[in-house]
Amino acid sequence: MTNSAARPAGRREWIAFTVLLLPLLLVSMDVSVLYFAIPAITRELDPSATQQLWIFDSYAFALAGLLITMGSLGDRIGRRKLLLMGATAFGAASVCAAYATSAEMLIAARVLLGIGGATLMPSTLALVRNLFQDDGQRGRAIAIWSAAMAGGIALGSVMSGVLLNHFWWGSVFLVNVPAMLLLLALVPVLVPEFKDPAPGRFDVLGVPLSAAAVLPVVYGLKEIAAEGLEPLHATSVAVGLAFGYVFVRRQRTRDDAMIGRALFRGRGFGAGIALNTVAAFAMMGSAYFTTQYLQSVLGMGTLEAALWSLAPSFLVGVAAPVSAALARKTDRARVIAGGFALAAAGFALIGLVGSDSLWLLLTGAGLLACGIVTVMSLVSDMALGAAPAEKAGSAASLLETGQEFGGALGMAVLGSLGTAVYRSDLAGAEPAARETLGGAVATAGQLGGPAGQQLLALAREAFVHGMQYAAWGGAALLLAAALLAAALLRGPGATAVPPAGEPAGQGPALAA
Structure with missing residues (x-):
């Protein structure tokens, strides 16, 4: 309400x-x-x-x-x-x-x-x-904010290509x-300026502890996505989780904690962080495959692929304000669950993509993007609204840190699943071709002739096969997230947001 x-x-x-x-x-x-x-x-x-x-x-x-x-x-x-x-x-x-x-x-x-x-x-x-x-x-503002963030990531590569056509x-x-x-x-x-009127001392030791908790996990997950599950990468994740445990223990026992306990008193805050992380998992996990599909399977140039990848962003611009309007008129939990279900349908369509299915891929990616932005905008609003206004900065940083974790985890898990299928399908191929689709493209170019064309066709089919498995895995996860959202956010007050506070030390909200 x-x-x-x-x-x-x-x-x-x-x-x-x-x-x-x-x-x-x-x-x-x-x-x-x-x-x-x-x-x-x-x-x-x-x-x-x-x-x-x-x-x-x-x-x-x-x-x-x-x-x-x-x-x-x-x-x-x-x-x-x-x-x-x-x-x-x-x-x-x-x-x-x-x-x-x-x-x-x-x-x-x-x-x-x-x-x-x-x-x-x-x-x-x-x-x-x-x-x-x-x-x-x-x-409405957070819906626009979420759409702008998603659009900015897609726009960056296109703008880069346009600039480099004319400048250094x-x-x-x-x-x-x-x-x-x-x-x-x-x-x-x-x-206007806003800040906590009684912030307490700054937790200096919390700075390196928070970095030590986040960086090894993000690094390990990125390397797992790129190179597979190696002992060093698994150790990096484990080290980060160990520092994370120490960091959380410290935050729970200190009055001057960087992440105060008051943040989690609002019923929707923890659920919002968790669901936002799952949404980022799906967003980055799908991007891992779609960008490679456009370039290495369909054979597009980088700029052409980047321009086509912008197509789903137009749907996102509509989805964000529509979801905000729906959430004002009906139960927010249903809209969030519906967003996950829509994204799962997008993953399911990607699971049906063949080796020459541009429009099916773009439709699936568009549905997935609409569903994810719906979820991200609503759970971000819910989590921020459930947090005390004087802790809005800490609340926002946790949301965005969760997105970083979710994105890295999505690339690692779905990427590893797709890579395992790809390597299984190319078990008898050259080692370089078995590692990645890019390696197969390079090897096929070196072979040339019918042998190179045959290897390239097999590698593309194997990549699409792996993408299909990853997409169906992503769809299953998002359907589970839809059920989780309905369960976590059920009941009065679960998604209610208290009024935002006044600027610290000020009277009217726009006192400069």
């Missing part, structure tokens, strides 16, 4: 929200912006294989490792202040990345970009929680700078 006592947001709040979408789009685009730029970077900077890997991954690792810290810091020093600090760091790091003269300099700049992104992401979502006190308006590789980073300057100019005017 809508909180009728809350003051509805006006034009100024909605303009402020539009400004806050800028950092969200840029941070999400930076996940995929290097897809086209890496060949040019390789020619210019000559990175080693390990350095090339870190050029990609350093950004994501820095982002994931510092989300919890930055969310808690924003609650203490002010979310607007942290946002401005993050925008400054993000803009400066973008310039450093654009004009990097060595692989080491680019990796360092990508780490700084990740640190800046870790301040921007929870700050924007927490500010949305504070700007929109009316439940219905906040639901550094242009993919310089595009961040004007947006950050605009943010620095408008946020102090439009966005």
Whole structure:
């Protein structure tokens, strides 16, 4: 039900929200912006294989490792202040990345970009929680926020390709700078400051503990997805889980904890975090296959594949506001369960894809994206609304950390399932061809003639077979999540959200 006592947001709040979408789009685009730029970077900077890997991954690792810290810091020093600090760091790091003269300099700049992104992401979502006190308006805003995040990831690779057709590789980073300057100019005017009026001491030891809990798990899961279940990767996950246990124990026993116990008093908060993680699992697990299918099975160029991958995003733009409207008129738990069911149907369609089924793939991906964005927007709103307003930054950081875990786990589990089927189908092939579809494409090119064509056809069929198994596994998981959502969110008050608080130390919500 809508909180009728809350003051509805006006034009100024909605303009402020539009400004806050800028950092969200840029941070999400930076996940995929290097897809086209890496060949040019390789020619210019000559990175080693390990350095090339870190050029990609350093950004994501820095982002994931510092989300919890930055969310808690924003609650203490002010979310607007942290946002401005993050925008400054993000803009400066973008310039450093654009004009990097060595692989080491680019990796360092990508780490700084990740640190800046870790301040921007929870700050924007927490500010949305504070700007929109009316439940219905906040639901619409978070629906738009979720759609923009999903669209930004898809748009990053396309924008990269367009820029590189006209400019040098550094242009993919310089595009961040004007947006950050605009943010620095408008946020102090439009966005009020919000922070915890009584934050207590900052848990300094919690910073390395939280990073030690998150980074080994994310690293291990990413490596499992890429190379299979090796002892080193399993050990990395185990080490992260052990630090996670220590971190959670510390948070439960300290009054100045980074993640206070008050966050979990709201019935919908823990359920929202869990369901959001499952949604991210499905989103990234499906992307692992669809991007390879477009390029290596259908033989599309990178830019063409990126443009086709944008098609499901148009449906997402409709799904997010429709789901928010449905949640205002009916039981939110049913809409969330329905979102999971719709995403499961999308996975089921992908499970029917053959080696030449572009439109079936896009339809399945579109349904899956609509269902996932429906779930993510509603459970994010539910979790943020259930958290105390003064802890909105910590709540937002937990949501986004859960997304990082879910995405890495989705790629690892579904990717490993598909890879196992692929390797089984190509048991008698060359070792390089058995490892990955990309390896099979390279081997087929070296063989040439009928032998190469036959190997390529077999490899594509094997990849599609593995994708089908992974898709049906994803569909089963999402159907289970639909039942789980219906069970967890059943009953009065499960998905209710209390009114958002006033800015700390202020009276009206827009006191600058």
